[in-house]
Amino acid sequence: MNPKDKKNPYGLENATDVPAAHEDYSLEEILAEFGGSLEQTLLRGTETTEEESPSQPPPDPVPPPPQPVSSMARPMPPEKAPPAPAPPPPPEETPTPAEEPAEEPTPEEEAPKLEDILSDPSLREPAASTVEMDILDMALPKAPRPVSLEDMVGSTVDAVMEESSEPLLPPKRRGLFSRKPLEETERLYGPPEPEPEPDPEPIGPEPELFREAAEYRTAYHRRRRLLPPAAIVSLVPTLLLILERLGITVPGWSDDPRRQTYVLLACLAVTALLCHHVFTKGARLLARGRCTGELLAALSALVSAADCVCRLMENQRTDTVPYASVSCLALTFALWGCQRESGGMYDTFRSASLDDDPPYLVTDTPQGACKQRGAVSGFYTAAMRDNGAVLWQTAFLPLVLAASMVFAGLSSLGQDRTDDFFLNWSAILAAGASFALPLGWGLAYGNLARQLQKAGCAVAGWFGAERISRRKKMILTDADLFPPGTMQLGGVKVFGEVLSVALSHAASMARAAGSGLERLFDELLRTELGSYEEVSGFAFYEEGGWSATIRGESILMGTASFMRKMDVRLPGDINLKTGLFLSVDRHLIAVFAVKYNASENVDFALRMMTRSRVFPILASRDPNIVPELLRRKFHKGVKVEFPDLTTRVALSEAELDRGLPRALIFREGLLPYAETVVGSRRMCRAVRRSVIFSLLGSAAGTLLAFYLVFLRQYALLTPLALELFLLLWTLPVLLMVDWASRY
Numbered sequence: 001m002n003p004k005d006k007k008n009p010y011g012l013e014n015a016t017d018v019p020a021a022h023e024d025y026s027l028e029e030i031l032a033e034f035g036g037s038l039e040q041t042l043l044r045g046t047e048t049t050e051e052e053s054p055s056q057p058p059p060d061p062v063p064p065p066p067q068p069v070s071s072m073a074r075p076m077p078p079e080k081a082p083p084a085p086a087p088p089p090p091p092e093e094t095p096t097p098a099e100e101p102a103e104e105p106t107p108e109e110e111a112p113k114l115e116d117i118l119s120d121p122s123l124r125e126p127a128a129s130t131v132e133m134d135i136l137d138m139a140l141p142k143a144p145r146p147v148s149l150e151d152m153v154g155s156t157v158d159a160v161m162e163e164s165s166e167p168l169l170p171p172k173r174r175g176l177f178s179r180k181p182l183e184e185t186e187r188l189y190g191p192p193e194p195e196p197e198p199d200p201e202p203i204g205p206e207p208e209l210f211r212e213a214a215e216y217r218t219a220y221h222r223r224r225r226l227l228p229p230a231a232i233v234s235l236v237p238t239l240l241l242i243l244e245r246l247g248i249t250v251p252g253w254s255d256d257p258r259r260q261t262y263v264l265l266a267c268l269a270v271t272a273l274l275c276h277h278v279f280t281k282g283a284r285l286l287a288r289g290r291c292t293g294e295l296l297a298a299l300s301a302l303v304s305a306a307d308c309v310c311r312l313m314e315n316q317r318t319d320t321v322p323y324a325s326v327s328c329l330a331l332t333f334a335l336w337g338c339q340r341e342s343g344g345m346y347d348t349f350r351s352a353s354l355d356d357d358p359p360y361l362v363t364d365t366p367q368g369a370c371k372q373r374g375a376v377s378g379f380y381t382a383a384m385r386d387n388g389a390v391l392w393q394t395a396f397l398p399l400v401l402a403a404s405m406v407f408a409g410l411s412s413l414g415q416d417r418t419d420d421f422f423l424n425w426s427a428i429l430a431a432g433a434s435f436a437l438p439l440g441w442g443l444a445y446g447n448l449a450r451q452l453q454k455a456g457c458a459v460a461g462w463f464g465a466e467r468i469s470r471r472k473k474m475i476l477t478d479a480d481l482f483p484p485g486t487m488q489l490g491g492v493k494v495f496g497e498v499l500s501v502a503l504s505h506a507a508s509m510a511r512a513a514g515s516g517l518e519r520l521f522d523e524l525l526r527t528e529l530g531s532y533e534e535v536s537g538f539a540f541y542e543e544g545g546w547s548a549t550i551r552g553e554s555i556l557m558g559t560a561s562f563m564r565k566m567d568v569r570l571p572g573d574i575n576l577k578t579g580l581f582l583s584v585d586r587h588l589i590a591v592f593a594v595k596y597n598a599s600e601n602v603d604f605a606l607r608m609m610t611r612s613r614v615f616p617i618l619a620s621r622d623p624n625i626v627p628e629l630l631r632r633k634f635h636k637g638v639k640v641e642f643p644d645l646t647t648r649v650a651l652s653e654a655e656l657d658r659g660l661p662r663a664l665i666f667r668e669g670l671l672p673y674a675e676t677v678v679g680s681r682r683m684c685r686a687v688r689r690s691v692i693f694s695l696l697g698s699a700a701g702t703l704l705a706f707y708l709v710f711l712r713q714y715a716l717l718t719p720l721a722l723e724l725f726l727l728l729w730t731l732p733v734l735l736m737v738d739w740a741s742r743y
Contacts, residue, residue: 237267277335299433306426363657382464476619477621
């Protein structure tokens with residue numbers, strides 16, 4: 001670097017006579033000239049700082065007045081080498097900036113000029129000292145200040161919190177063939193919400209059941225008295241037609257169309273008067289938006305009466321016998337169905353009114369029918385709901401009714417035969433109003449209600465029967481399979497314990513388990529004047545046993561296989577298939593030989609369930625009651641569903657619930673319970689089949705009658721032929737509903 005090219009900070013071109021080749025000096029040379037190296041000065045400053053007392057903080061240093069610093073302030077002769085660095089003075093004698101602070105110039109004193117500094121060496125020493133301290137202040141860091149642990153932890157926590165508060169930018173994702181960032185399209189779904197509980201079944205205001213039973217009893221006897229005369233009156237036209245068909249001349253009937261019409265119209269009027277309950281029921285159901293077989297029978301009678309009136313008038317109507325006799329029989333069959341239905345409701349409410357708190361009720365569960373304890377509240381509401389026949393007929397019969405009107409118009413008005421409209425409509429509607437339509441539900445329910453009333457049971461109409469037989473399963477417990485009196489104690493053997501203590505432990509365990517053995521051990525405990533113990537920590541085992549804690553002792557009770565798996569030693573001479581073993585702290589103290597006797601009613605009920613394909617679910621708590629025991633005690637063809645232990649305990653606890661009654665049971669044992677469920681299933685199946693068969697007959701009759709009247713084949717579609725056709729479709733329905741009560 002040429003000194004001539006660089007101006008002096010003070011505006012001087014060349015302050016000394018030093019040659020240009022010797023104008024640049026190193027830092028070591030400058031420090032050596034001014035009294036020590038950098039390391040020595042560092043050591044002196046550190047030692048001086050350590051000697052200072054912490055109790056007396058050093059005074060604030062006063063900044064020295066700004067003085068010019070130049071590398072040419074003190075040049076060295078070029079012919080002499082730089083002297084060796086002088087040894088550092090002792091720390092005590094070395095002044096520090098804190099000990100010798102520079103004095104600030106007063107206004108009276110003037111700062112020395114540059115010419116004086118260069119000419120007077122005494123003025124240069126302070127400048128050199130000042131230069132040395134300035135260099136040290138710039139080159140060396142300040143003395144470290146002690147930091148406490150609290151300050152360090154606080155600063156660390158603050159830094160972490162600041163980093164966590166900053167949002168993390170997601171990394172940019174790029175597609176395979178595009179540089180555009182991919183959009184996050186995956187949708188994360190939260191956990192599924194719990195299913196809402198179903199709304200409770202509404203229960204309206206329910207009257208007293210014995211009053212309803214009295215009303216249905218009155219209706220039943222009234223319709224029963226009207227049914228025979230209605231049947232006789234409705235058969236009169238049929239008998240006259242049969243005699244005429246056989247060629248027998250009947251005075252006042254044969255060869256006189258007007259007298260025939262008067263007789264038919266009179267018989268139809270009397271039959272309609274006797275069967276006024278059919279008109280009342282059809283109108284009541286129509287007001288609720290229901291279209292049933294009773295409504296079609298009533299409309300058929302009205303249309304036939306209109307056809308008789310048209311025949312009496314002088315017009316161009318086709319000369320053929322009206323179909324009033326068919327309508328009379330339809331009204332009679334409808335009255336029969338109403339009479340049997342009212343009889344079934346009477347039997348049902350008569351049984352239900354025996355006790356406001358019946359011993360048992362049958363309700364529906366997701367697993368199947370279950371026998372519980374409860375009240376009759378809700379039984380009337382379930383019994384008064386629409387049956388399956390009404391619902392299915394309402395969905396199909398409006399089409400039959402509309403089709404009969406359309407077909408009558410096509411076969412009469414469409415062929416310019418206006419006077420034959422009521423004739424054709426009466427024929428088509430009589431064929432569509434099948435005799436079997438009102439019988440499917442009335443006869444089946446009447447037969448079932450009468451059978452259950454004898455067995456001490458009652459089912460809540462179609463709704464209750466369909467609910468308890470939907471799953472085709474029944475939950476059976478220990479008391480259902482082995483009722484009181486069928487379990488006996490064959491013997492007791494005690495090992496090193498008093499009999500009363502062993503019976504006390506066994507009875508307490510049986511009561512905690514809630515099994516059928518509770519009643520057996522309760523009788524033995526009373527005989528031995530024992531008492532029940534407090535049981536804690538009770539548990540069931542899949543292997544066939546129970547465990548609990550009584551008075552701080554571990555109690556185990558169960559079968560022999562259960563005891564062996566629990567490491568309890570058993571005597572080798574004891575071989576009991578239905579024995580119960582009791583141990584205290586894994587030591588055997590008693591053996592009970594329990595004998596299970598099969599009941600004839602239970603065996604008959606299981607056979608009946610097998611024939612009707614209703615499968616029992618074994619929800620037993622007794623470790624001995626397993627499917628193998630049932631096969632040994634009852635017929636070998638019995639099939640039961642044996643779920644796991646947790647399910648069995650849950651199903652057995654379902655008997656303690658109080659659900660809505662679908663059926664009521666007033667007798668003990670499995671047979672009434674099985675008759676209710678099996679009878680309900682058979683009744684529902686018979687109603688479904690009969691309704692389907694009657695609807696098919698109605699559709700077939702409607703189409704066949706339209707085809708014949710459209711071709712004017714009245715000779716083939718005579719009233720006798722139509723009655724025979726409808727009776728043939730009714731016969732299978734009568735057989736089906738009769739099977740409902742045969743099980």
